[in-house]
Amino acid sequence: MRAQKITLATLALVTGLTLTACQGDDTAASTDDAAPAASSPAGDDGGSGKEAAEETAATSGDTASDAPEGSGGGQINTGPCKTANLDISSAHGMGEGTLHIAFENTGDACFLKGFPGVDLKADSGPGGINANRSDLATPSVVLKTGESTRATLHYPANHSDGSGVDITLLDITPPNETHSKTVPTKINVPVTDHSTSDEVIIDPVGTGKQ
Numbered sequence: 001m002r003a004q005k006i007t008l009a010t011l012a013l014v015t016g017l018t019l020t021a022c023q024g025d026d027t028a029a030s031t032d033d034a035a036p037a038a039s040s041p042a043g044d045d046g047g048s049g050k051e052a053a054e055e056t057a058a059t060s061g062d063t064a065s066d067a068p069e070g071s072g073g074g075q076i077n078t079g080p081c082k083t084a085n086l087d088i089s090s091a092h093g094m095g096e097g098t099l100h101i102a103f104e105n106t107g108d109a110c111f112l113k114g115f116p117g118v119d120l121k122a123d124s125g126p127g128g129i130n131a132n133r134s135d136l137a138t139p140s141v142v143l144k145t146g147e148s149t150r151a152t153l154h155y156p157a158n159h160s161d162g163s164g165v166d167i168t169l170l171d172i173t174p175p176n177e178t179h180s181k182t183v184p185t186k187i188n189v190p191v192t193d194h195s196t197s198d199e200v201i202i203d204p205v206g207t208g209k210q
Contacts, residue, residue, distance in 0.1 A: 078142060081110035083179040088172050090185045099153040101172060105143035112205045113140040114175030116151050121169035131202040141206035149206050156199040158190040165189050175205060
C-alpha cells in the first residue's frame with residue numbers, strides 16, 4: 001500500500017513537470033510569433049516613404065514653361081532677350097501693307113517668345129496707333145550672338161485720294177519686356193471714318209518667312 005502511494009506521487013510530480021515545460025514552450029512560441037508585429041521599423045510599409053519622396057521631387061521642378069526645348073526634349077538654358085541687347089530695325093515687305101521688324105541679338109544667347117508691342121507714331125498730330133495682336137501661335141526662338149528673327153506688321157495701304165497719315169516712328173517693345181526702342185520708318189495709312197487701328201496687326205516673333 002505504501003509503495004502504491006509513492007508511485008502515484010511520483011507520477012503526479014512527473015506530470016506536473018511535463019505540463020510546466022509545455023506551457024513554457026507555448027509562451028516562448030507566442031512571444032516569437034508576436035515579435036515581428038510589435039517592431040515594424042519606419043519605412044517598412046511597402047516603400048511608401050520612398051514613393052512620397054519621389055513624388056515631392058517630381059512636383060518641385062522648374063516651372064518656366066516659356067523656356068524653349070532642345071532637340072532632346074530638355075529645356076535650353078537661356079533667358080529671355082533684353083531690349084538693351086537687341087538691335088531692332090524695320091524694312092518694307094514684298095507685299096503691300098507689310099513691314100518686317102527685325103530683332104538681332106547683340107548679347108549672349110537668349111530667346112524670344114510672344115508678340116512685340118508696336119506703337120505707330122505720326123510726325124504730327126496727337127497720339128498714335130497701337131498694333132493689335134494676330135491669332136497666330138507664338139513659337140520660342142533661340143538667338144545666339146549675332147542671330148536675328150523678325151515679326152511682321154500688317155497695316156492698311158492708302159488707296160484713297162487723300163494724303164493720309166505719314167507714320168515716321170515705331171515704338172517697339174520686345175516680348176516679355178517693358179523697355180522699348182524707337183525705330184524710324186516711312187509708311188502712309190489712310191484716314192477713314194472707322195478706326196484705322198483695327199487694321200494694324202502684329203504677328204508674333206518667329207512666324208512667317210525669315
